[in-house]
Amino acid sequence: MSRNVVGLLGQIRPINLLSSVKAEVLKAESPEHGFTSAFKKLIDKSFYAVGLCSRHDLGASTSIYLTAEKDGQSKKRTKGAFFQKLPNHDVTLEAAWPELFVDRNSRYWELPDSISFDCLSLVSDSGLRYRFGIQNNGGSAKAVDFVDGQPPASLNPGVCAKAAFSYEKSKDLWRIPETKEDLALAKGESGEFRNTAYDISMNDPHATISGIFDLFGSICFAVQHGKFSKSYGDLTRLDVRLDLPAASDLVKGLTLQSFLWLLPE
Secondary structure (H helix, E strand, O other): OOOEEEEEEEEEOHHHHHHHHHHHHHHOOOHHHHHHHHHHHHOOHHHEEEEEEEEEEOOOOEEEEEEEEEEOOOOEEEEEEEEEEOOOEEEEEEEEEOEEEEOOOOOEEEEOEEEEEEEEEOOOOOOEEEEEEEEEEEOOOEEEOOOOOOOOHHHOOEEEEEEEEEEEEEEEEEEOOOOHHHHOEEEOOOOOEEEOOOOHHHOOOEEEEEEEEOOOEEEEEEEEEOOOOOOOOOOEEEEEEEEEOHHHHHOHHHHHHOOEEEOOO
């Protein structure tokens, strides 16, 4: 069944906001002056953004996602994405103007425009997974809110082809198996029928530990209580993720050479 959704988005840049507030407090001549300066930073609209998003399902395996936002500095951003689910792959085509990226040091970079194609395989029984894609960057990346440093190699102007492999594995510490009642359809207030759970992917209480390893590693832990089938009081969930970026430093040279650039003349 197709589904169309329109929503209002609100965004905050907490790292930049907290760093700015801290700097104002440290350089204040008095506590009163520090409080006043910090309060002005908290209401500074440059740290916030508002926008609209919409999702349109064209079928059971095809959807379009559109977003448009405007930040406090009157900067407008527009992005569109096309998603297609294949039997063994997920395909994504994205276009944005301008595009905002975050590097591994949590620094923001802006490109005038960007178009990308990405193909991601489903996780195999062995845990191996691969993805490949092509990205075209228009113009040069510009730093946002800082002046030092070079942009990542993947943001250079031109066409970049990338590929990656990863190994993923998860282990259930405990999980309550689904029952026939969990898969049954329930009649909603307006007469339509839906799954008993509001989200069928969140209808099984569990505790799981998982790991993802490629050029860097991530260890995740998730625990859920409740089946998300009642109006309230039926879902408590905790997700914890620990990234291990140090491993990527050991192969920094390999990473930089893994990009194939077709630069415009």
